[in-house]
Amino acid sequence: MSHDPHFGYIIAAYALALVIVASMAASLLADYLRLKRALAAFDHQEPASQDETSSAPDKEL
Amino acid sequence: MTMVSIANPSRFLRLAEILVPTLAALTAVFLGVGLYLSLFVAPPDYQQGETVRILYLHVPAALLITLIYLVMVSAALGTLVWRHPLADAAQKAAAPLGAGFTLLCLGTGAIWGKPMWGTWWVWDARVTSVLVLFLIYLGLVALWRTIEDPGRAARAAAIFTLVGAVDLPIIKFSVDWWNTLHQPASILRSGGPTIDPSMLGPLVVMLIAFILLFTTLLLIAIRNEILRRRLRRLSILAADRGEPRPVSTSAWSAAYEP
Numbered sequence: 001m002s003h004d005p006h007f008g009y010i011i012a013a014y015a016l017a018l019v020i021v022a023s024m025a026a027s028l029l030a031d032y033l034r035l036k037r038a039l040a041a042f043d044h045q046e047p048a049s050q051d052e053t054s055s056a057p058d059k060e061l
Numbered sequence: 062m063t064m065v066s067i068a069n070p071s072r073f074l075r076l077a078e079i080l081v082p083t084l085a086a087l088t089a090v091f092l093g094v095g096l097y098l099s100l101f102v103a104p105p106d107y108q109q110g111e112t113v114r115i116l117y118l119h120v121p122a123a124l125l126i127t128l129i130y131l132v133m134v135s136a137a138l139g140t141l142v143w144r145h146p147l148a149d150a151a152q153k154a155a156a157p158l159g160a161g162f163t164l165l166c167l168g169t170g171a172i173w174g175k176p177m178w179g180t181w182w183v184w185d186a187r188v189t190s191v192l193v194l195f196l197i198y199l200g201l202v203a204l205w206r207t208i209e210d211p212g213r214a215a216r217a218a219a220i221f222t223l224v225g226a227v228d229l230p231i232i233k234f235s236v237d238w239w240n241t242l243h244q245p246a247s248i249l250r251s252g253g254p255t256i257d258p259s260m261l262g263p264l265v266v267m268l269i270a271f272i273l274l275f276t277t278l279l280l281i282a283i284r285n286e287i288l289r290r291r292l293r294r295l296s297i298l299a300a301d302r303g304e305p306r307p308v309s310t311s312a313w314s315a316a317y318e319p
Contacts, residue, residue: 001100004111006176013115013172017122017165021274024161028281035288042295 070147070287077284084277091270098263106260113260115173120248121268122166125275126194127229129159132279133201134226137219147283149215150290152222153205154282158275160198167191178242186235187243190228197225211290 001007099117106113133155139148170188171181182188201218208214236245247255254261 001105001111001114004105006110006112009112009172009176010114013118013169016168016172017118020161020165020168024158024278028278028285031285032281032288035285035292038292039288039295042292042299 070150073147074284074287077280081277081280081284084273084280088270088273088277091266091273095263095267095270098266103260103263109177112173112176115169117263117267119166119169119173120264121271122162122169123191124249124268125271126159126163126166126191127232128272129155129162129275130194130222130226130229133159133222137222140215140219141223146215146290147287149211150283150286151279152201152215152218154279154286156198156201156205156218158278158282160195160202162271162275163191163195163198167195183242185242186239187232187241190232190235194225194228194232197221197228201225211293 001010004010095117099114103114103117105111133152136148136151136155139145140152167188170191174183175181201221204218204221205214208217233246235241236243248261248264256264
């Protein structure tokens with residue numbers, strides 16, 4: 001495959017896919033960690049709010 | 062377990078704790094096998110040569126972006142008909158993922174097109190209708206970011222999603238309705254696939270891998286959205302009680318940034 005005249009295009013396509021998928025996954029995981037930290041800060045300051053985070057009404061998420 | 066019980070946000074969070082690592086592991090397995098088959102086992106095409114290997118990314122991405130939009134249409138109906146907040150979260154979570162996979166589809170198509178068609182881009186009906194889908198996904202992301210109230214944003218996005226669904230049959234049948242440079246359907250067609258089994262196998266494995274990847278990312282994104290709304294609600298309750306901001310500026314913005 002590496003001797004193919006279009007080998008560079010194949011590498012470019014797979015590299016593009018890697019960049020896009022890795023960017024989506026990384027941004028979602030970073031967002032998740034940021035939200036968990038923020039919620040933990042709330043719990044740390046006000047333990048009573050623990051109930052609200054764990055049993056919020058279904059209609060309000 | 063019924064769909065209604067899964068749709069309870071608290072139960073969804075507990076379920077996601079189990080499903081996300083399981084689906085991530087399955088994605089890794091299917092992606093690993095699919096990439097091996099695509100790059101090392103599948104034969105070169107008699108006309109395209111080795112360049113056909115780009116299509117093991119392009120075709121699954123092309124099929125997936127339609128599937129993602131159908132998921133969003135279902136979520137939009139969930140918002141408008143049942144007014145379920147988890148449907149709102151699913152809509153919002155799926156839009157950027159749809160944009161990402163559509164960019165992958167268009168990008169790999171352009172990279173394949175240069176050596177095969179002699180150009181990166183043509184205003185062909187299929188290619189253009191997929192570009193329109195990309196713009197619809199971006200429009201939905203922008204809409205969610207523009208309207209601050211999540212309920213209003215969800216209803217507006219749901220209507221936009223349903224209107225945008227008109228692009229799906231155009232994408233599917235564009236190669237039949239118009240004389241396009243893009244080749245006609247070779248997998249999802251009434252007479253069955255026209256691709257040789259030695260190439261169809263890796264394509265199917267890659268398609269399953271892409272679907273698993275999207276499902277994993279969607280679950281993470283929905284979980285994030287549920288946590289964001291809870292954080293927002295806690296912030297509002299704290300503000301109503303006249304308490305100082307309990308968290309840092311970055312965490313405060315996490316609650317409000319779409």
